[in-house]
Amino acid sequence: MGDFDPLAQIGRGQFGIVRKVFHRPTKVTMAMKEIRLQLDELQLNQILMELNVLHEAHSPYIVDFYGAFFIESCVYYCMEYMECGSLDHMFSVDCSEAVLSKIAYSMVMGLKFLKDKFEIIHRDVKPTNVLVNAEGEVKLCDFGVSGKLNASLAKTRVGCENYMAPERIKMGAGDEGYTVQSDIWSLGISLVETATGKYPYPLDNRPTSTVFVIMQDIINGPAPNLDPEQYSEDCRDFIARCLEKEPHDRPSYADLLEHPFLTKYKDEDVDMKGWAKQALANKKDT
Known part of the structure; x- marks a missing residue:
């Protein structure tokens, strides 16, 4: 020390x-x-x-x-040390579609690495567990609740309920478990929140502000998406595929990496460093 x-x-x-x-x-x-x-x-x-x-x-x-x-x-x-902190600290900076694509690509690559290398599911994917450095590099952290997959299934319900997939919220004691597709749901929610700067299941003026209300919305309400006037069809389709209510309808990590929303910007020189620099400037101002 x-x-x-x-x-x-x-x-x-x-x-x-x-x-x-x-x-x-x-x-x-x-x-x-x-x-x-x-x-x-x-x-x-x-x-x-x-x-x-x-x-x-x-x-x-x-x-x-x-x-x-x-x-x-x-x-x-x-x-x-990731100078910009977690992704939720970046909400004060406008997130262009190109930047959002780079964030999504990094998160998918990180999650795919965990699955391929360790056969584990992260189980707590959310903006606070995604870090950004001064170069604009995006990396996953916080693996304390990661779970070992047994025949591609995990069975315990841990993690943050606000970002849980519907099948994890509904899972009963006798259910067979859930797959990495539940992390793909959490990825979709995190991307919507990053793009808009706010959690996509607002409580509005309802009398209760409990996690239970949000969980009911996740199960029974429509899946969130982005404004079609601000985001392209490719971007919105990527989000929609991540947020399919049925886990077997969601794509694999390999499928996501081939999606036009990611391939369109993969080789493009997006100014991630400028995005990070603006966030650091805002951080110092506050």
């Missing part, structure tokens, strides 16, 4: 705080997550899952992991 200079607290996770630190021996600025190990077995298993994924995941679409160490009852692990 003596090798680090603390610079600022940058977040608070499920089990502890995250700080921006400077590691003097390597002269690298890092994000350090501190977790106190006064936890039950389930929470400990979630931490071990995240450490395992970070340690083994070498991908440009997953945050880099530098190492972990223990001091008394705390575990500290050090990761790549």
